[in-house]
Amino acid sequence: MNPQDLHGQEPATRRLSHDDIIALVREAQKRGFSPETPIRAQPDGVEFHRADPLARADQDTAAHPVSPAPPPEPEPAIGSAEIDAAREAAYLEGLAAGRAEAQQAARAEGERIGHAAARAEIEAELADARQVFAAALARLTHADCHVIEGLTTQIAEAVCRLASARAGHVIDDLPEGLYRRVIDLADQITQGLRGATIRLNPADRAALMRYLDGAGDIAPEQLCADDTLARGDIEIRADSVRLRDTVLREAAE
Numbered sequence: 001m002n003p004q005d006l007h008g009q010e011p012a013t014r015r016l017s018h019d020d021i022i023a024l025v026r027e028a029q030k031r032g033f034s035p036e037t038p039i040r041a042q043p044d045g046v047e048f049h050r051a052d053p054l055a056r057a058d059q060d061t062a063a064h065p066v067s068p069a070p071p072p073e074p075e076p077a078i079g080s081a082e083i084d085a086a087r088e089a090a091y092l093e094g095l096a097a098g099r100a101e102a103q104q105a106a107r108a109e110g111e112r113i114g115h116a117a118a119r120a121e122i123e124a125e126l127a128d129a130r131q132v133f134a135a136a137l138a139r140l141t142h143a144d145c146h147v148i149e150g151l152t153t154q155i156a157e158a159v160c161r162l163a164s165a166r167a168g169h170v171i172d173d174l175p176e177g178l179y180r181r182v183i184d185l186a187d188q189i190t191q192g193l194r195g196a197t198i199r200l201n202p203a204d205r206a207a208l209m210r211y212l213d214g215a216g217d218i219a220p221e222q223l224c225a226d227d228t229l230a231r232g233d234i235e236i237r238a239d240s241v242r243l244r245d246t247v248l249r250e251a252a253e
Contacts, residue, residue: 197222197223197224197236197237198222198223198224198234198235198236199224199225199226199229199234199235199236199237200223200224200225200226200229200233200234200235201225201226201227201229201230201231201232201233202225202226202227203231204229204231204232204233205223205224205225208223209223229246230246232246233245233246234246
């Protein structure tokens with residue numbers, strides 16, 4: 001086809017064929033490539049449009065029809081053995097879950113009972129201790145005669161020990177007082193009892209021996225040391241007669 005034959009025709013919308021492309025190439029070769037001669041993309045009087053890709057796809061589909069997909073194969077039927085196995089597995093799973101819940105509930109109940117028992121035991125022990133404390137407090141606040149007598153005896157003994165210690169200090173400094181007491185006791189025994197012995201605490205005897213120098217009322221051999229006597233105690237023995245003067249008796253009087 002000659003491209004010049006297309007000038008007299010009305011523009012038509014058609015596709016660019018192979019012959020049209022060859023005609024365009026030949027026309028370009030005749031005119032030559034120069035800046036003044038622009039290249040025409042299409043002949044005069046002819047209008048070209050971009051081909052629709054979907055139209056080609058429709059043509060290909062029409063030329064080659066697509067066969068429909070085969071229907072899916074039916075799933076195989078579940079047998080009774082598989083059903084029994086699933087049922088057994090579900091049973092075992094439920095049994096394990098039930099046992100776990102039962103153990104948890106039993107553990108919680110056991111802890112609750114244990115806490116209650118421990119609380120009751122502790123409260124009972126506290127109750128016993130409370131009763132003992134209350135009884136001791138009552139005995140201290142309302143002491144009977146025996147308790148008071150015991151306390152009195154202990155206090156008296158403590159006072160006597162303190163008095164004996166103080167008497168020892170006085171005898172060491174002023175033995176004349178003890179000497180007068182010995183003379184008074186000796187006078188209570190008849191003059192015929194010359195074998196009387198006077199027993200004193202060893203420290204008192206040592207202090208009195210220093211005082212006897214120059215005094216003839218008591219012979220030194222009549223003074224005997226006795227560790228069982230406290231400071232200030234005097235005991236005179238003559239045969240079966242025994243006379244004792246102690247700080248404890250004076251404190252009691």
